[in-house]
Amino acid sequence: MSAPSLPPPSPPPGSSAAAPPSGPLTRTVARWVLGPAGKQRVRVSQTLLSLGVFLLFALILQAAVLLGLADERAAGVLTAFSLSTAGGFLLLIRSGLNEALHPPEPSLTLAQMVCAIVEVCGAYAVMGAARGVVIVMLMVVLTFGMFVLRPGQARAMALLAALLLATVMVLGNRLDPERHPSEVEIVHAAIAALALGSVSILTIRFGRMRARLSGQREELRQALARIHEMATRDELTGLPNRRTLREMLERRSVDAAPLAVVLIDLDHFKRINDEHGHQIGDRALCHFARLAQEELRGSTDIVGRWGGEEFLLLLPETASMSARACVDRLRQRLGRHPLPGVAPTLALSFSAGVGDCRGPDDIEAVIERADQAMYRAKEAGRGRTELE
Numbered sequence: 001m002s003a004p005s006l007p008p009p010s011p012p013p014g015s016s017a018a019a020p021p022s023g024p025l026t027r028t029v030a031r032w033v034l035g036p037a038g039k040q041r042v043r044v045s046q047t048l049l050s051l052g053v054f055l056l057f058a059l060i061l062q063a064a065v066l067l068g069l070a071d072e073r074a075a076g077v078l079t080a081f082s083l084s085t086a087g088g089f090l091l092l093i094r095s096g097l098n099e100a101l102h103p104p105e106p107s108l109t110l111a112q113m114v115c116a117i118v119e120v121c122g123a124y125a126v127m128g129a130a131r132g133v134v135i136v137m138l139m140v141v142l143t144f145g146m147f148v149l150r151p152g153q154a155r156a157m158a159l160l161a162a163l164l165l166a167t168v169m170v171l172g173n174r175l176d177p178e179r180h181p182s183e184v185e186i187v188h189a190a191i192a193a194l195a196l197g198s199v200s201i202l203t204i205r206f207g208r209m210r211a212r213l214s215g216q217r218e219e220l221r222q223a224l225a226r227i228h229e230m231a232t233r234d235e236l237t238g239l240p241n242r243r244t245l246r247e248m249l250e251r252r253s254v255d256a257a258p259l260a261v262v263l264i265d266l267d268h269f270k271r272i273n274d275e276h277g278h279q280i281g282d283r284a285l286c287h288f289a290r291l292a293q294e295e296l297r298g299s300t301d302i303v304g305r306w307g308g309e310e311f312l313l314l315l316p317e318t319a320s321m322s323a324r325a326c327v328d329r330l331r332q333r334l335g336r337h338p339l340p341g342v343a344p345t346l347a348l349s350f351s352a353g354v355g356d357c358r359g360p361d362d363i364e365a366v367i368e369r370a371d372q373a374m375y376r377a378k379e380a381g382r383g384r385t386e387l388e
């Protein structure tokens with residue numbers, strides 16, 4: 001039998017991916033629009049936000065057309081590309097295809113940013129005299145990456161934006177120098193370099209901070225798991241400790257009737273310690289713990305260390321007589337497997353008392369009855385099992 005699994009520690013505070021929205025109606029709407037709570041919901045809401053931004057950007061582009069600043073056809077093509085890519089990403093993520101296709105980055109942030117950078121640089125080409133303000137949009141796009149990108153990826157996105165914008169500026173200047181005079185492009189390039197540089201430095205710093213925080217969260221998770229292990233298991237044998245056994249007994253006493261509670265005490269253990277030393281005594285305890293785990297039914301039965309050289313067995317749906325048969329099988333197994341590596345061979349034996357738990361109100365009493373039965377087994381010569 002393997003050691004029973006203990007309840008896992010709760011996650012550290014603030015580790016949930018997204019806080020649930022308050023109010024039943026808000027929760028229903030959020031579930032319908034954003035999907036079930038978790039990482040995927042955060043991705044959907046981010047993509048929805050970016051769709052909203054590009055929808056407004058499309059409106060501004062159309063306003064520029066109406067004001068005679070932008071070419072109608074080019075602005076139309078750009079708007080169609082911008083909204084179809086943003087909508088496409090939203091569909092991909094909301095439908096869960098982003099996870100089903102197992103891409104290296106399920107939030108698809110890099111892909112979304114590349115599309116957005118292409119769109120914004122395209123807008124710079126078509127926005128005529130108002131194109132300078134488009135540089136602000138590039139900063140918005142890079143800001144989206146703050147929450148997800150690693151420093152190297154943030155650097156790459158800033159570089160891509162700078163190169164693409166520079167290409168559009170040079171091409172505009174070469175192909176249409178009247179609308180794209182060199183002086184204006186140089187000023188725009190300087191402002192773009194300043195803006196993109198500052199945002200990318202902030203994004204990189206933010207990325208490092210996120211990496212540090214996630215490292216600390218992992219350390220905290222591991223520390224909590226260690227604390228949980230120390231609080232619930234016996235350090236020497238790895239079995240559930242007395243506190244955990246009591247909790248398990250309380251839980252199982254509700255619906256596992258008949259529930260047998262067996263108290264086991266290794267015989268003459270002081271003599272083992274005195275004759276062979278404490279180290280061998282410790283090994284004997286671990287040896288017994290392993291044999292007991294192997295003997296019992298893995299899915300339901302529980303063995304734990306009650307303290308010192310005492311062990312407690314919880315045998316759900318087991319009447320006293322069957323419990324005695326189970327304990328006798330364990331005794332035979334112990335007889336067949338003396339503690340190895342000790343000369344002369346060290347044979348272990350134990351005395352056991354079986355109690356029959358009659359429900360949640362009987363917990364203290366059944367332990368007491370099993371204890372008394374175990375003492376009767378000691379008095380009757382040890383190496384035997386007594387029923388309550």
Ligand SMILES: Nc1nc2c(ncn2[C@@H]2O[C@H](COP(=O)(O)OP(=O)(O)OP(=O)(O)O)[C@@H](O)[C@H]2O)c(=O)[nH]1
Pocket residue numbers: 236265266267268269270271273277278279280281282285307308309378382
């Ligand atoms: N090595 C080791 N010894 C332990 C541990 N816990 C308790 N003991 C020893 O177990 C011995 C129990 O001795 P007693 O209570 O006198 O009982 P006993 O010698 O087993 O005799 P009976 O129970 O009457 O058969 C003591 O010497 C304890 O020091 C432990 O974790 N490791």
